[in-house]
């Protein structure tokens with residue numbers, strides 16, 4: 001019985017114990033208005049995120065991945081459709097959704113590592129100072145940065161800065177952790193290491209992740225489910241189960257075959 005359960009995708013809603021989706025995007029159109037010009041970023045994008053999902057948005061540059069993330073974060077409202085979190089439409093930003101960006105400069109440089117991680121906890125009055133310090137130290141420990149708690153961001157490598165940003169986000173215990181190409185600016189080895197660490201962290205904490213990338217391999221390794229988006233404006237091409245793949249499966253034939261399949265789904269023009 002246990003083996004059967006394990007082979008099911010984690011997010012697969014089982015008939016009786018089906019968890020409700022944590023987040024639902026329903027036919028979402030997102031648009032920018034630039035003076036008189038209107039740019040449509042996505043067209044009727046729908047997906048569902050279940051608790052402890054590692055859900056990936058994958059698609060070519062300009063297909064609207066970051067825009068979708070912004071909308072889930074509440075920085076942008078859909079022109080049509082809606083985004084529902086825990087049964088309520090998303091109407092603005094909130095501490096229940098925290099974003100980790102690609103840029104290394106997302107940490108205020110005048111705060112130490114510990115102060116950076118504590119700051120949102122204290123500023124949003126989630127915890128009192130002493131409790132915030134304790135939780136921040138715990139999260140820094142989880143990302144392996146306890147020794148650097150008194151360092152300033154400029155004293156850290158790019159990978160370390162991203163670890164601080166992840167610790168800061170996790171410390172808030174958001175309902176959904178949103179990551180927009182968080183490892184894209186890192187060298188290949190560090191990127192791989194960060195993917196490993198993220199998965200280890202997920203194993204420990206079981207947070208719900210919405211992760212954006214344009215790397216097919218990264219999507220397959222990081223995600224349990226991946227939404228493929230067409231080129232601009234982004235439409236859903238397919239949703240794929242990637243549960244069977246992990247960091248160790250990179251060179252396998254099944255991995256290569258699936259990567260090729262994803263590539264053709266992404267780039268072949270549908271007739």
Ligand SMILES: Nc1ncnc2c1ncn2[C@@H]1O[C@H](COP(=O)(O)OP(=O)(O)OP(=O)(O)O)[C@@H](O)[C@H]1O
Pocket residue numbers: 032033034039040041059060061062063064065066067068214232
């Ligand atoms: N602030 C903005 N004003 C006007 N148009 C925008 C703005 N931001 C993005 N766009 C447009 O919306 C579309 C989607 O952009 P978005 O940044 O979401 O793409 P993306 O999939 O994240 O791409 P990348 O992989 O390059 O990060 C693009 O055509 C882009 O030019």
Ligand SMILES: [Mg+2]
Pocket residue numbers: 065066067180
């Ligand atoms: Mg982007």
